[in-house]
Amino acid sequence: MAADPITPTTGRTRLATTGARRATEAALMSANGRDRLIGMVFQALLLLGLSVALFMLAALLVWSLVEGAPRLGPELITNGPSTVRPAEAGFRTAILGTLLVVGGVVAVIVPVGVGAAIYLEEYANRDRWLNRLIELNIQNLAGVPSIVFGILGLAFIVRGPLNLGFVAAAGSLTLALLVLPTVIIAAREAIRAVPPSIREGSLALGATRWQTIRRQTLPAAMPGVLTGVILAVARATGEAAPLLLVGAVTFVTFNPNFFEGGYSTLPVQIFNYSNRAQDEFRVLAMAGVIVMLGLVLLMNSFAVWLRNRFERSW
Amino acid sequence: MTSIDSAASATGPGFSSQLLEASSRRYGEKAIGVFLAACAVLSVAVTTAIVVSLLVPTIDFFRQVSFEAFFLDTTWAPRQATSRFGVWPIVVGTLNVVFWALLVAIPVGLASAIYLSEYASARARKTIKPVLEVLAGIPTVAIGLFAFFAMRPAAAALLPFLDWSSLWSVGVAGVAVGLMTVPLVASISDDAMRAVPAALREGGYGLGATKLKVSLRIVFPAAISGIIASIVLAGSRAVGETMVVLIAAGRTPALTVDPTRSVQTMTAYIAGTATGDIPTGTLDYNTIFAVGTLLFAATLVLNLVAIRLVRRFREVYE
Numbered sequence: 067m068a069a070d071p072i073t074p075t076t077g078r079t080r081l082a083t084t085g086a087r088r089a090t091e092a093a094l095m096s097a098n099g100r101d102r103l104i105g106m107v108f109q110a111l112l113l114l115g116l117s118v119a120l121f122m123l124a125a126l127l128v129w130s131l132v133e134g135a136p137r138l139g140p141e142l143i144t145n146g147p148s149t150v151r152p153a154e155a156g157f158r159t160a161i162l163g164t165l166l167v168v169g170g171v172v173a174v175i176v177p178v179g180v181g182a183a184i185y186l187e188e189y190a191n192r193d194r195w196l197n198r199l200i201e202l203n204i205q206n207l208a209g210v211p212s213i214v215f216g217i218l219g220l221a222f223i224v225r226g227p228l229n230l231g232f233v234a235a236a237g238s239l240t241l242a243l244l245v246l247p248t249v250i251i252a253a254r255e256a257i258r259a260v261p262p263s264i265r266e267g268s269l270a271l272g273a274t275r276w277q278t279i280r281r282q283t284l285p286a287a288m289p290g291v292l293t294g295v296i297l298a299v300a301r302a303t304g305e306a307a308p309l310l311l312v313g314a315v316t317f318v319t320f321n322p323n324f325f326e327g328g329y330s331t332l333p334v335q336i337f338n339y340s341n342r343a344q345d346e347f348r349v350l351a352m353a354g355v356i357v358m359l360g361l362v363l364l365m366n367s368f369a370v371w372l373r374n375r376f377e378r379s380w
Numbered sequence: 381m382t383s384i385d386s387a388a389s390a391t392g393p394g395f396s397s398q399l400l401e402a403s404s405r406r407y408g409e410k411a412i413g414v415f416l417a418a419c420a421v422l423s424v425a426v427t428t429a430i431v432v433s434l435l436v437p438t439i440d441f442f443r444q445v446s447f448e449a450f451f452l453d454t455t456w457a458p459r460q461a462t463s464r465f466g467v468w469p470i471v472v473g474t475l476n477v478v479f480w481a482l483l484v485a486i487p488v489g490l491a492s493a494i495y496l497s498e499y500a501s502a503r504a505r506k507t508i509k510p511v512l513e514v515l516a517g518i519p520t521v522a523i524g525l526f527a528f529f530a531m532r533p534a535a536a537a538l539l540p541f542l543d544w545s546s547l548w549s550v551g552v553a554g555v556a557v558g559l560m561t562v563p564l565v566a567s568i569s570d571d572a573m574r575a576v577p578a579a580l581r582e583g584g585y586g587l588g589a590t591k592l593k594v595s596l597r598i599v600f601p602a603a604i605s606g607i608i609a610s611i612v613l614a615g616s617r618a619v620g621e622t623m624v625v626l627i628a629a630g631r632t633p634a635l636t637v638d639p640t641r642s643v644q645t646m647t648a649y650i651a652g653t654a655t656g657d658i659p660t661g662t663l664d665y666n667t668i669f670a671v672g673t674l675l676f677a678a679t680l681v682l683n684l685v686a687i688r689l690v691r692r693f694r695e696v697y698e
Contacts, residue, residue, distance in 0.1 A: 101590045101592070102590075104590075104592060105590050105591055105592045108592045108595075109495075109499060111491060112491045112492075112494055112495040112499060113491075113495060114491070115487055115488045115489075115490070115491025115492055115495070116488075116491060116492040116495050116496075116508070118488050118559075119488055119489075119492060119512065119515060119559065119562045119563070119566075120508075120511060120515075122515075122559045123511070123514065123515045123518075125526075125530070126518065126522065126523070126526045126530075129526060129530050130522065130526070133529070177419070178419045178422060179419075181415060181416045181418075181419030181420070182416070182419040182420040182422065182423060184416050185413075185416035185417050185419060185420040186420055188416075189413055189416060189417065190417075190420070196421075197420075199424065200420050200421065200423060200424055202687065203423055203424050203427050204423050205683070205687050206427070206680065206683045206684065206687065207423060207426060207427060209613065209616050209617075209620075209679060209682075209683035209686070210430070210620070210676065210679060210680075210683075211619070211620020211621070211622070211647065211675060211676075211679055212620065212622065213620065213622045213647045213650050213651055213672075213675070214430060214434075214620070214672055214675060214676050214679075215430075216650075216651075216654070217430075217433065217434065217650065217654075217668065217669065217672045218426075218429060218430045218433050218434075220654060221433035221434075221436075221437070221669070222429050222433045225660055226433065243426050246422075246423065246426070247423070250423070274406060274409050275409060275413075276408070276409050276412045276413075297517070300517055301517070303519075304517075304518070304519025304520070304521070304522075305519070305520075306519070306520070306521045306622075306623050307520070307622035307623050307626075307647070307651055310651050310654065310655045311650070311651070311654045311655070315655050333519055333521040333623075336521055336522075336525075337521050337524075337623065337627070340525055340528075340627065348529070351525065352525070355521070355522045355525060358519055358521075358522065359518070359519070359522060362517060362518070362519055363514060363517070366513065366514055366517040367510075367514070370510045370513060370514075374510075
């Protein structure tokens, strides 16, 4: 009864183990034949799917480079826009507009986004309905189409209560509201990843709640928070749809101002140029795409690098 | 908070009831708490502002145009001399885009997700995931131009038997939107499949199942709520996508299912019409908001469904 199951001694158990081994081998043998072929075909299909996505990405990058290359040069950035002379037109005012708008976005999303994340992670009581509503609301806002934020910007910021008019500040605020959920969600993840023992240690030494957050939790969560902010800024840099509604389509030949006068941004200017019939404008638009992709991809890869570099398990 | 305070002061000398209270009122701490709460509440205010700014002009719109004229008519010609407000052509235009987008995003996204979660080595994952994230970060204007100037001619060359006389093609725009949403489908489905406990896979292998069977019959069904959520979210993104359809699908409202035709989607109508200074309160202005309300409602329903589904897989396995 107490016989070692690995080295059976009696004839009956030996019979049983060989039977079991045969059955297992038979099951595995079939995998060596037809099933293995099917498995390989399946894996090939998976790889095919993945490579479709990667191929399109590569094709887009290469194609933009090839199409826009003839107009790449310093005058692309230093020259202002023109509707009549595509050969000399550039993106100066649009790039300045993008810098203004994105600067405003950063000024809003960093305090508000990180503040909301701290509140939800460190202060909020999950059982209260208001906090649950806030959570659900942020998740939903992250999925609201960007053009709807454009409508909000038009009705609420350009006109209506804020009444800023079609200025860069309006575009900035619209984009800030659009990317705010991204920042909040990323910052929450980062703050949640800081182990409670760090907070408890700080509190036990007599630090107040805010001192603990400012000197322990936030510094520890900083790489994750920064990653979220950079990804949000990259998205704001490339976003065009909501800006169409809040005035960025105006054709500006002068350097834009934050609170008055017309403005445009790089993606909107690209869209405008691409709408024109002549081929030169198309090349100009594609050269703009290279500049925009360069900016956005640089930010995105920096964010990814930052996350991988500072990713640590406590 | 109070329990932590009292625990901290209890270690001090002269443990008395007076020490259990904070030594100062700490108004600064309270003010910071209020500021942080205000930041969080702002997001609710944004949603409220969206709803209010959509609904007020929409109610005005329905004072001027009847429900029947909006939902039962099949001609969308809002800026003509004899305006018609039948919303179906732009709704069907949007659905066309969603159909082609999902036709691409579901197989490509799920294949990528299954590969990443079940087949890829840790090293391959570490390289492929960031690349997919780069694809997710490409500005939509660039994707739209790529679809219009590169993908449409390529499609016309590959499928010469179709009628490519229209410059804009809803099929090409939809495929481009689909490729754009592949990272979304892949990343959420990958998360859901990786949340399936290893014990379930090992049980399958223990019973002699092949990797294919473990992936498709054990992991896939166990992660189904997350997978469906990723597809619903991709649908929601396709409904709301603006620049790609504006550039590549055109602006002609048409009730058609032909992928080579030009259509107008709800988003393209809003972006195309609101570009330029439309006076507040006119019928043109209100029409934008009526379409916007429809768009917002559609994506809201899709998002809530997806959020529910994601919560379910998180509850079961995490």
